[in-house]
Amino acid sequence: MKRFYTAWVLGLLLGAPMASAGVLATVNGDEITSEEVNKVLMEGTQGRFDSLPADKQNELRQRIIEGMIAQELVYDDAKRTGVLESKEYKQELEALVSRLKVQLAAKIWEKEQFDSINIDAKEVKAYYDANADEFVDKEKIRARHILVKTKAEAEAVIKSMKGLSGEKLRNEFIAQAKSKSTGPSAAKGGDLGYFPRGQMVPSFNDAAFAMKEGTMSASPVQSQFGYHVIYIEDKKAAKKLGFDEVKNFIEQRLKMDKFKAHMEKKMNSLREKAKITYTK
Numbered sequence: 001m002k003r004f005y006t007a008w009v010l011g012l013l014l015g016a017p018m019a020s021a022g023v024l025a026t027v028n029g030d031e032i033t034s035e036e037v038n039k040v041l042m043e044g045t046q047g048r049f050d051s052l053p054a055d056k057q058n059e060l061r062q063r064i065i066e067g068m069i070a071q072e073l074v075y076d077d078a079k080r081t082g083v084l085e086s087k088e089y090k091q092e093l094e095a096l097v098s099r100l101k102v103q104l105a106a107k108i109w110e111k112e113q114f115d116s117i118n119i120d121a122k123e124v125k126a127y128y129d130a131n132a133d134e135f136v137d138k139e140k141i142r143a144r145h146i147l148v149k150t151k152a153e154a155e156a157v158i159k160s161m162k163g164l165s166g167e168k169l170r171n172e173f174i175a176q177a178k179s180k181s182t183g184p185s186a187a188k189g190g191d192l193g194y195f196p197r198g199q200m201v202p203s204f205n206d207a208a209f210a211m212k213e214g215t216m217s218a219s220p221v222q223s224q225f226g227y228h229v230i231y232i233e234d235k236k237a238a239k240k241l242g243f244d245e246v247k248n249f250i251e252q253r254l255k256m257d258k259f260k261a262h263m264e265k266k267m268n269s270l271r272e273k274a275k276i277t278y279t280k
Contacts, residue, residue: 027073030076032065032068036068037065041064113263113266116262117258117262119251119255124250135240136240137238138196139237140235141195141232142194143195144185144189144231145228145229145230145231146180146190147190147226147227154220155220158216158218160172160176161173165214173189173231177190178190194236203221203223204221211232212232212235213232215231215232216231217229
């Protein structure tokens with residue numbers, strides 16, 4: 001597909017053909033591939049596309065495809081009307097290629113500088129031993145809640161499940177969360193997933209962490225969102241993370257710290273050797 005994408009120009013500079021991918025559409029013979037669309041989607045959502053709801057993914061994907069079709073139509077018309085032969089086009093393309101050459105060279109150079117940094121295994125272990133308190137998986141709970149507008153509604157919910165326990169309580173709580181909760185987690189049976197202390201609003205946090213696993217709050221919990229009825233699905237105690245669990249993370253952190261120091265020294269050296277003139 002011939003378009004003014006940075007990736008396309010870089011492809012020309014590198015002299016490498018694009019890998020074949022599933023074709024999603026063609027415009028006057030030019031293909032729009034799933035690889036191209038997926039790249040735009042991941043960049044546009046900062047790598048979080050896969051975490052979006054299915055309907056949102058489909059909506060965004062179709063929007064990108066339609067946008068690429070529109071761009072291809074414009075490009076084809078630009079070719080037909082002689083834009084590609086114009087002086088302005090050639091000048092701007094030359095300037096773009098020139099900038100990309102500099103950016104690409106800088107990107108590869110920076111990667112080479114980073115790859116040249118080595119971290120000794122002893123450094124990693126020493127950091128772990130000296131900062132053990134940093135590598136602790138905090139206490140977490142998994143809670144469900146039913147959010148309603150009034151205290152009376154919350155009290156009625158609690159009363160309707162009074163006397164239930166075990167799976168009967170859990171199943172009934174999930175059912176009522178789906179039918180009565182006004183919160184965004186209603187469709188998931190009120191499931192809020194796992195969270196550590198301090199993540200939720202104070203009143204909810206204090207009540208939830210004081211409860212036992214498999215129990216429901218005995219009274220409504222008020223917050224700025226309304227009144228909550230809480231159920232504790234699971235509790236995970238805080239635990240120290242083992243060295244093997246965090247050694248790669250530590251290595252990358254130490255490498256990045258060394259890289260920053262290395263780059264500062266390197267750039268100062270390059271500036272000292274260069275002839276730099278500032279103009280007004």
